Amino acid sequence: MTLIKTTYNRRSFLKSSSLAGGGMILGFSWLASCKPTPEQVSNIPKEWFDINSFLKIGDNGMVTIMSPNPEIGQNVKTSMPMIVADELGVDWKNVIVEQAPLNTDIFQRQLAGGSQSIRAGWSGLRMAGATARHMLVAAAAEAWQVPASEITVKAGVISHNGSDKSASFGEMASKAATMSVPEEVTLKETSDFDIIGTDKRNVDGPNIVTGKPLFGIDIQEEGMMIAMIVHPPAFGMTYKSMDAEAVKSMPGIKNVFPIDVYPEGIERQWSDGGAIDKLVAIVGETTWQCMQAKKALNVEWEKTSPLESTAGHDEALTKLLNTTSKEPARKDGNVASAFKKADKVIERTYSAPFLAHNTMEPMNFYADVTAERALFNGPIQTPEFLEKTLASRLDMPVEKIDIKMSRMGGGFGRRLYGTFGVEAAVISQHMQAPIKLVYTREDDMTQGTYRPTYKVKYKAGLDKDGNLIAWHVKGAGSNDDLLFENRFPAGAVDNYLAEKFSLETNVTTGAWRAPRSNFVAGAEQAFLDEVAEAAGKDPIEFRLELFDRAIKAPVGDPEKNDYDPSRYAGVLKLVKEKSGWDGSQKNGAARGVSAYYCHNSYVAQVLDLSTDTKSPKVTKVWCAVDCGIVINPMAAKNQIEGGIIDGIGHATYSEMTFENGIPQHKNFDTYRLIRHKEAPKEIETYFVDNGIDPTGLGEPSLPPIIGALANALYKATGQRHYNQPFITEKSVIG
């Protein structure tokens, strides 16, 4: 039995009695979002009772649960309320989920990023549900004059064990809302969960398949105009001048003007990374009219810093890897003398290009700024930080700024950087009217905040028995130094040296699904495969030996090692069993294996490529995952499958290159994303069942699959693949 204190963000447990007006509003929004049956309409609660800020209970037992975090497709809008509902003890079919507005006084960490929503939300969400359950029980105890300890709650019904007294949540809700908030609450035993761990379909599913307006780009408001931007064509250039007179008189065009999005003195947040300080805004009646004006407009730009090219980036990264860092990121033993003693030394360099995020919904934001207040609505992963920048830019207290969070047509890190929200604010303020800013695909793809370009050089030493005795890694990236020096194989090898370097570029970069891991995992796991081969060992056995070393006699301070070798080994063993791995090529398929730990979760994968066709196809992927307790298995598997397909696609086909600062790909005609034909035919996912508190799933399955793919490609083609995208190495997949 777990007792926890409810002092956790005490302000979240506001008491309130009946709210007739509020009830009606909630009722209508339920109607709009769920398309109820006539039977449900007659069951709409007359009264709603606020139990706490996470949930309300209607007088008919319907429970509304607020989903605090932004939804980018990671399915938190379903999984977070599942946690509340399970602790509350309500039947899931009587739950209505609503997206909470930004309110940092009440909700913690309203942010989508780092696969952290579930991990960070776990305790708070459980407590919110458990507190409401305690208050319902306390109300029943008082009403029936029996001890609370004799009362049980199940599927929305409160029952007294010693008698036949029972009441529905709806019947007890009004009284519960008047009870005092308990000082501490008992959480359910994990073995008593009846919603957590079961398949629950996406709460927005019916709205998605019928095309309801869920996304930021769908927002339509009275009097709203459309806004578009024109940004510099190259990194290293800025706005100089324009002649907009002819364009201003084009049909539907209301205004064309330069905007200073970030004038001097603005307090920037980390989420303003990648900002383009000066832009041209076009405002018109319709999107098509703005697009025509955009094409016709001639803007003069001027150079402010060097115009960089891909060849230059590549050369500079190579140069960095040939230098020695003054302070290594981590050093155990002495690699130099170990390499001298080694029987075999292997050295390989891996690279990857810049990548655009390419969320299917281009950047957009709705803004309505007046002198008195500012209203916003749109797709943003970091509303709390955007609000701070807006307060500074509009010189307005945050209390007067209201941000609603729409569903997002993909995030992948791109919408962590809400500069488009600031642009929308400035345009609306200038127009003194509500506007919806919409990027074209070309604006979106060439705007920046890319996944950095990377290079990494590995050197490994083996003794005559094939034991790994030395490991030297040097990593470099654009505006990013790539390495996690305390991750595996740190702690598993006596002589270990990690050096990292960052190349300063004016091509803006940012977090992209599983930052750094999205490259370094594939490189490291491909290198390990080659080292295992040189050692004459099976690649899984070779890794297990290293984990065994890290378990029994970790090198260096074990506290410093940023992974649990037992859990790591656990997923490898599980995937070995499920895929029937025995080191051979099954049924003519070329197999590769990989394992990685990031964002607090462990993933191991085996990938099969068919070799019977001209170009290899990914026929099957087996995936073993340790993310602790799985909230919603059906949705969890979806995240895993998506990460695998995303990883295979980007490693194989995608890249952003530059000539004289100009992005060389502007749309999906030349920027290639993985498509149906190239996706794996089948993916099987298995979870380790260990009852550990849950960790995230939005990112961890992507990084290792690139290693599994590279290793299978080697088996299929006889060629090792060192440079992404692999398609440039002549391996056409699919």
Added chain:
Amino acid sequence: MANFSLKVNGKTQEVDVDPSTPMLWVLRDHLKLVGTKFGCGIAQCGACTVHLGDNAVRSCQLPVSAVGEQSITTIEGLSENGDHPVQKAWLEEDVYQCGYCQAGQIMNASAFLKRNPNPTDVEIEDAMNGNICRCGTYTRIKKAIKNASNISNA
């Protein structure tokens, strides 16, 4: 600007727009049917797929002046109660992640199944190859299309 009389989702609607305006923006900006999505604007991603008669077309490349008498069906008009076999199969498989591309996927799949009610895996992949899903829900989409073909044939 010119007047056009359009048959959209079984209703006749009048719009006064430039003849070059793509149906995508007529639907989204003028008729407020925002289920059809903007993804690339150059017919490469399929997010804007609608039915022109029985054919799946990219509405971002279909000027309003080219529609004439032909009927247009959007995701909002695919079924009255959201119960088209393809929609049901999508719900059953819990296909979507972000959900943005799915209207286009569903419109493409439904037109395809009408033409080919019992497709093979390869036929499904060929037919769906023009629709990008950045979240990577391809394996579920394929499964849902197979299920939908079973639902329709049951």
